Amino acid sequence: MYKWLPVIKEPADLKKLNTKELQELACEIRSFLVEKVSKTGGHLAPNLGVVELTIAIHRVFNSPRDQIIWDVGHQSYVHKILTGRAGLFDTLRQFGGLSGFPKLKESPHDVFQTGHSSTSISAALGLAQARDLLQEDHFVVAVIGDGAMGGGMAFEALNHAGDMGTDLIVILNDNEMSISQNVGGLAAYLERIRTDPKYSRLKEDIEEILRKIPAIGGKVIKSVERVKDAVKTLIVPGMLFEELGFTYLGPVDGHNLQKLQKTLIGAKHLKGPILVHVLTKKGKGYDFAELQPDFYHGVGPFDPLNPPEPGKRNFPPSYTEVFSDTLLALAKDNEKIVAITAAMADGTGLDAFAQQYPARFFDVGIAEQHAVTFAAGLARKNFHPVVAIYSTFLQRAYDQIVHDVCMQNLPVLFALDRAGIVGEDGETHHGVFDLAYLRHIPNLTVLAPRDENMLQHALLTGLSHEGPVAVRYPRGKGLGVKLERPRRLPWGQGEELRSGKDITILAVGSMVDLALKAAEQLEKQNLSVAVIDPVFIKPLDDKLISRAALNSRFGLLTVEEHTLAGGFGSAVLEYLEMSGHGDVSVRRLGIGDHYVEHGARDVLLAHLGLTVEQIVQACLEMAGRGKVVSWRQSGNE
């Protein structure tokens, strides 16, 4: 079915194809992406948009000798296809299969791992500096989207790179989209470059200059510096990237292979930091994705001829949907509630709030640190901001939480979606560190609701509190429990959901349901097991834990979808030690000292030993009835 794809085993093979053949290859890659991603799920629209760009990069540069860094890395599928990994696409994002992001262990062509946005220019500058110190001779190229370019780190790196003057090529892939429509001054600035006629003239002139570069033919220009100066004189004064010390090339049509290659060859001949501005269309070539690039940014498996309807709800609702609905309902009666997202309005469920209360909604772009301090500012003027950020991305804003929100004890509610194992996006995206990076911060309250009904209560409780509160909840569907009217939870109190005298399981959030099922099974084996939902990870319900410690014959078992180090089990151990219950036997189930790779969430949880069976097994061992299998032996290494 495919003519050219099987021919391309490595980037060098691209150099054997002429322009027409390359265009045919581009069409084949698009069909291949839709065919494979519709089966596995994945980042479709971003990859459809960079097909020609990736081909051009691999034609002009010499990977892996030349080093290419993909910002976020969600658009690296075409790069993977062209670097010998097309045959692995049936395993994309599955446990043990091809990752959806660049991975060092996968290929020498993946030179730097990414997943979180806006890191590529910093990494590329570091690689370029190392190259210079080692007196090596190769190119370093960062490919960054216009959304990621708006992140603070990208600006910090541009600022530094311009100052250093190091040879470095930054390719700005401008598709006018982040996940949804891009926001901010930079986006408006790029829009002006795209549409202003004087920039179109500039594009023509640059082509004229590039034609004169020796590698391309035409009149020989002896000094590359002269080219740079010539290009610079064409740049409109005040151009942002030029002012930062970059030579700006573009804008160039990112779907025109010939123009792209010419511009990249031109960039190779210039010295210092170069920014190549490339215009692409997200979702290019697959109508559904072109029309709804935000929906097809990242999709689950779908039927390519009959794709799913965006926004359609199923039962049970997802935690995100319940968050979205609850916030809308609470905001109706409380006009002090404002909502903030860092470029994830859809993913966090804040899109509904944005529609209903546009003046109280803020999309700050991919700028989690700014989002948090911005919220602190709003809170100082008596607003009650809800900062909805995935657990993994809030890692970025640790200092802002400590310094700007909690130290001033400001009423900011952090809604941490995707807490725990997220599944197919893998190690850069699992939200398994949040309890550890939050629970030691003074003034901060941390809640982990066990189901979607408790999520509603936790949100109301958090928004009724005049201080900072974090609520963590998992990815995916709720348990299908009845949704009551939201109520305030008794402050700092856990709930004993089941009594028992042999062992008490203290389970966090998503693990409570598993613990209850395990306790039921154990009852049939004559083991009497209590289950406690602490509800509050901080403050801990001291009394309840003390009572459980005294009354459980074989001790306590903690279970959490989080790292063991610094997590809830650690909090329980700390409390027991400080309160004189240090001799109580405690066993902890959670994630060991390692990163968790990609795969379906249930597969990963089983691999980590976070299942009903493993909880049963752990309890039997605690009662001296089972073979002792430590979490290391059970695969969680």
Ligand SMILES: Cc1ncc(C[n+]2csc(CCOP(=O)(O)OP(=O)(O)O)c2C)c(N)n1
């Ligand atoms: C720190 C961080 N915040 C949020 C995200 C989620 N995210 C992944 S891709 C993306 C949009 C990136 O937009 P852009 O750089 O323009 O790339 P495009 O998808 O348009 O090609 C976002 C917000 C992330 N990966 N990292």
